[in-house]
Amino acid sequence: MKASVSEECIGCGMCEGICPDVFEVGDDGLAHVIVDEVSADVEDDAKQAAEDCPVEAITIE
Numbered sequence: 001m002k003a004s005v006s007e008e009c010i011g012c013g014m015c016e017g018i019c020p021d022v023f024e025v026g027d028d029g030l031a032h033v034i035v036d037e038v039s040a041d042v043e044d045d046a047k048q049a050a051e052d053c054p055v056e057a058i059t060i061e
């Protein structure tokens with residue numbers, strides 16, 4: 001499974017709070033995916049982050 005963050009991100013930080021193994025808010029104030037592949041044990045958290053992102057900037061596939 002892969003995750004990505006679009007330019008819609010407003011840097012609210014929710015995703016990092018829910019799933020810090022996958023998402024990190026960088027110095028640019030925007031979230032970045034810090035893994036190539038989302039590991040099975042954090043898939044649910046990554047999906048939750050995508051659901052909870054207020055601007056739906058996260059895609060999981």
Ligand code: F3S
Nearest residue numbers: 009010013015031053
């Ligand atoms: Fe950005 Fe959404 Fe995360 S706005 S910081 S991708 S929760």
